[in-house]
Amino acid sequence: MPYELQIALRYLLAKRKQAFISVISLVSILGVTVGVMALVIALALMTGLQEGVRDRILGASAHVYVWKQGGILDYQAEAARLTRVPGVVGAAPAVMGKAIVTSPRGERFITVKGVDAALERDVTELARAMTSGSLDALAPAGDEDLPGLLLGQALATELGAFVGDSVTLITPTGTLSPMGMMPRQRRLRVVGLFSMGLFEFDQAYGFVALDTAMRLAGTAEVNHLEVRVDDIYRAPDVARRITAELGPEYLTQDWTEMNQSLYSALWLEKVAISIAIGLIVMVAALNIIASLILLVMEKSRDIAILKTMGASARSVMVVFMLQGLIIGLIGTATGAATGVLIAGLLDRYQLVKIPSDVYQLSHLPFTVLPWDLAIVIAGAVVICFLATLYPSRQAARLDPAQGLRYE
Numbered sequence: 001m002p003y004e005l006q007i008a009l010r011y012l013l014a015k016r017k018q019a020f021i022s023v024i025s026l027v028s029i030l031g032v033t034v035g036v037m038a039l040v041i042a043l044a045l046m047t048g049l050q051e052g053v054r055d056r057i058l059g060a061s062a063h064v065y066v067w068k069q070g071g072i073l074d075y076q077a078e079a080a081r082l083t084r085v086p087g088v089v090g091a092a093p094a095v096m097g098k099a100i101v102t103s104p105r106g107e108r109f110i111t112v113k114g115v116d117a118a119l120e121r122d123v124t125e126l127a128r129a130m131t132s133g134s135l136d137a138l139a140p141a142g143d144e145d146l147p148g149l150l151l152g153q154a155l156a157t158e159l160g161a162f163v164g165d166s167v168t169l170i171t172p173t174g175t176l177s178p179m180g181m182m183p184r185q186r187r188l189r190v191v192g193l194f195s196m197g198l199f200e201f202d203q204a205y206g207f208v209a210l211d212t213a214m215r216l217a218g219t220a221e222v223n224h225l226e227v228r229v230d231d232i233y234r235a236p237d238v239a240r241r242i243t244a245e246l247g248p249e250y251l252t253q254d255w256t257e258m259n260q261s262l263y264s265a266l267w268l269e270k271v272a273i274s275i276a277i278g279l280i281v282m283v284a285a286l287n288i289i290a291s292l293i294l295l296v297m298e299k300s301r302d303i304a305i306l307k308t309m310g311a312s313a314r315s316v317m318v319v320f321m322l323q324g325l326i327i328g329l330i331g332t333a334t335g336a337a338t339g340v341l342i343a344g345l346l347d348r349y350q351l352v353k354i355p356s357d358v359y360q361l362s363h364l365p366f367t368v369l370p371w372d373l374a375i376v377i378a379g380a381v382v383i384c385f386l387a388t389l390y391p392s393r394q395a396a397r398l399d400p401a402q403g404l405r406y407e
Contacts, residue, residue: 004315007306008322011295024291025327031284032331033338036380039277040339041346043372046270048347048365050263054232056198056361058255059125062226063235065258066091066242069249071221078225079119085245087229087238090122093222095213100170101151101206105160110206112169114213114222123228126150126194126207133163133192138209147212148191152202156193165190169206173218186216197362281380284331285387288324292391296320296398304400317396321388328384336377343368 012025072078075093082091095114100107117135121127127135131153138148146166151159161167171184188208196202214220229238232255239252256263296303303316346352347366354364 004318005322007319008326011299011319012323012326024287024294025323028284028287028291028327029331029334031287032281032328032380032384033335035277035280035282035284036332036335036376037339037342038280039274039376039380040336040368040373041343041366042273042277043270043376044339044343044347044366044368045364046266046273047369047372048367049361050266050270051367052361052365053262053266054259056196057259058232059129060196060198060201061255062092062123063229063232064088064227064239064242064252064254066225066227067223067251068225069251072223072225073221075116075222075225081246082225082227082242085238085242087231087234087241088227089230090119090228092116092119092123092226093210093224094226095210095217095219095223097171097173097213097217099172099206099216101149101155101159101161102168102170103159103161103165106158108155108159108204110155110204112171112206112208112213112216114208114210114217116210123226125196129194129196131193131195133190135192135207137191138207138212146187146189147209149188150192150194150207151190152205153193153195154199154202155204155206156190161190163190163192169216171216173216184216184218186212188212278379281383285383288327288384288387289391291327292320292324292388293394295323296391296395299395300398300402303395303398304402307398307400313396316398317392320392320395321385324388324391325381325385328381328387332377332380332384335380336373340368340373 013022066082068078072093079091079093082088093114093116097112097114099110099112101110115126115138117138120135130150133150135150138150140147149167149169151161156162159167166187166189169186169188171186173184194202194207208216210222214222227238227242229235235254236256239254242252243250306316307313343366346364350363352364354361
């Protein structure tokens with residue numbers, strides 16, 4: 001072991017006569033630990049929130065939306081063309097509209113989406129989000145049966161309408177009568193309930209069969225096609241490839257464009273919180289500077305003796321740099337490990353509950369990314385190392401004659 005490291009460890013673990021120095025070193029370690037731990041937890045929180053919202057949005061909606069100038073008349077042929085584009089794993093039609101759903105217990109304004117049950121499975125997580133009933137039950141079994149309707153679990157609870165109950169759907173597209181334009185009403189039977197984990201869908205969406213949606217909307221064609229890709233981060237490239245391969249009459253929009261403002265806000269929050277909590281590490285670095293300066297003042301006699309015995313100014317400087325670096329490494333390692341542990345426990349047991357109508361999530365998820373953890377550790381160690389430079393230089397510049405004058 002180099003003698004510089006031996007001396008640094010000896011100073012760090014001071015004996016009873018220098019217990020004050022050991023206390024200051026311990027406080028410095030605790031400062032770095034708390035700062036790093038807080039930064040790891042904050043980054044895990046913002047990353048988990050970003051990924052949680054993204055996964056729920058992409059589970060309930062498509063990755064790329066495709067419109068065609070002139071309309072989409074044969075959606076099955078168009079969906080087959082889209083699935084041949086590299087990167088596309090599924091395509092399904094959609095008819096969107098607004099409606100009021102009424103039951104004996106109340107009424108709600110909802111978004112109605114018409115889907116093809118067979119193709120929808122390849123695009124969204126609707127089939128896997130069913131809590132009761134079935135997606136395949138949307139189409140009526142016979143001519144006398146009512147068309148099916150899927151409701152979100154939260155919406156069904158408010159309406160008091162569950163599987164087997166019938167509700168009335170009122171759409172703004174009406175029929176002309178002697179009394180003017182009358183809203184179109186249609187009785188439907190609730191055939192399933194779903195829970196996407198996303199407040200916007202569970203509270204305000206209803207799904208019907210594609211032909212039912214066309215009749216309600218008074219149209220003979222679908223609004224657009226929804227596409228799922230094999231890699232969500234390549235969705236913009238796939239969207240451009242669709243237009244390039246199928247022709248300029250195909251207009252596309254991917255999920256990053258539709259949710260750009262949301263993710264920009266989350267990213268800015270992550271950066272702001274990181275900077276704010278990163279200042280805690282800076283404060284801990286000031287503790288290291290203070291402890292090393294006090295140690296240099298306490299050990300001026302030892303420094304003078306080392307120099308008279310032949311130790312170079314560089315070696316003296318290394319002694320105090322190593323001591324500060326050891327404080328930084330211990331504090332950083334402890335803080336990082338504690339932060340990862342706390343974040344894991346908070347995420348696993350879902351301890352932090354939040355209002356789902358505001359944040360789209362029922363609890364705060366915590367996700368520690370290896371890259372974020374590496375940046376925090378490297379940044380904390382660098383800050384702690386920089387904090388050692390001034391006290392170490394002061395120790396190296398100490399005059400032995402001054403240090404031994406009154407000894």
